[in-house]
Amino acid sequence: VYAFGLPQFMIKDPDIIRNICVKDFDHFVNHIDAFFKHDRLFGKSLFALKDKKWRDMRTIMTPVFTGSKLRGLVQLLSECGEQINLHYAQKYKDQDDKVLKIDIMDISTRFTNDVIASAVFGIKVNSLTDPENEFYLAGNEIIKFPAWRFIMIMMLPSLSKLTKMGFASKHIYDFFIKLVEDTIRIRTERNIIRYDIIHLLLEARKEQIKAIETKRASNENVDVLSKNLLTDEDITAQAFIFFLAGYSNVAILMSFAAYELAVHPDVQVKLQKEIESLIKENGKLDYDVIKKMKYLDMVVSETLRKWPPLPAIDRECNKAYKIETNNDIIEVKPGMIISIPVLGLHYDPKYFPNPNKFDPERFNDENKAKMNPYTYMPFGIGPRICIANRFVILETKLFLINLLLKFDILPTEKTPIPLVLAGGNVLKPKDDFSLGLKLRN
Secondary structure (H helix, E strand, C coil): CEECCEEEEECCCHHHHHHHHHHCHHHCCECCCCCCCCCCCHHHCCCCCCHHHHHHHHHHHHHHHCHHHHHCCHHHHHHHHHHHHHHHHHHHHCCCCCCEEEEHHHHHHHHHHHHHHHHCCCCCCCCCCCCCCHHHHHHHHHHCCCHHHHHHHHHCHHHHHHHCCCCCCHHHHHHHHHHHHHHHHHHHHHCCCCCCHHHHHHHHHHHHHHHHHHHHHCCCCCHHHHHCCCCHHHHHHHHHHHHHHHHHHHHHHHHHHHHHHHHCHHHHHHHHHHHHHHHHHHCCCCHHHHHHCHHHHHHHHHHHHHCCCCCCEEEECCCCEEEECCCCEEEECCCCEEEECHHHHHCCCCCCCCCCCCCHHHHCHHHHHHCCCCCCCECECHHHCCCCHHHHHHHHHHHHHHHHHHEEEECCCCCCCCCCECCCCCCCECCCCEEEEEECC
């Protein structure tokens, strides 16, 4: 197949996928080369970096998303969830209908906006009471990225480099760069510690500086370490990619999850019972309690199967490689692209019987043990897997927990059943994500 004039091999055999993405990963380290590599911030993000630069940044970023670090973010995420409950509980009481009609995509987008503002950038916003806040408006501008600009960048990368064409306008990039620079300066001057992503990246930079000083004291060469030292713009780039992904893709995931619960009330009731039971049993809601919610994990996993954030993933060959099939040997030359149809694998009845059915039981302990891991990859697979996948799942779970504790989620006369999808590279409905909320006793 061809995409933007580039030849691509589409691979759907799980064994070959394992070889390319894991076993022989050193032949396929990078994503497709033309993808916004000249963008001011995106080009410096972990997603876009290549080869050694990617490996170095991955090493720095990996500790940011360990369980111990995520544990510290639960409170920040919960506060954003409570804002939603308070706002929509009041809206429910202020109207006469038994069901409050809402656009779940609007709610989830505002939630993810506030989460990213708090958990990544360390600023507190409420996009429900202050819908025109600068942070939210910046995200709105980015997701309205025109198709012609995307095609221009992909087809004419040299022109995009010359014109410095990127995801967003200069004033949006200036906004994020100034935001991070001011945050770093104020925290340094006032010795402020706030356990968010910016703080964790600053801690990583401190460790780099310590390593440089140790080597320098021993009269060792520090050129390589100094060259790889995180800059403020590097930190901004990583924060920006979290914002970019969280603002749209994660909000879409949350909306799909809420939709599936609305049209499968039996699943919703079972999930509400689990949430209430475990919170009552433990007397609180924290990271460890969320980890105990097995059915919640099954619901989110099945949502990710039906509606993966990335319908396909790519790898660029950087060293000559041979793919052995039953009948042939395929030579993959450097620069050629491998495409893996994630959505196609997730809907293959060979791996997921009756794939159109929303069935969380596919992910119970017994069934999960039988599952081929190279047929289920909502966040990618191997070393290039989305590094923030655990954060995304935690964020989605907290969104659902807060919503389900306060409301029943219902379909309305405007809810499309079944969903009709819009075209494009991201799975999303053609029309509004119309659902209803009913306040629980």
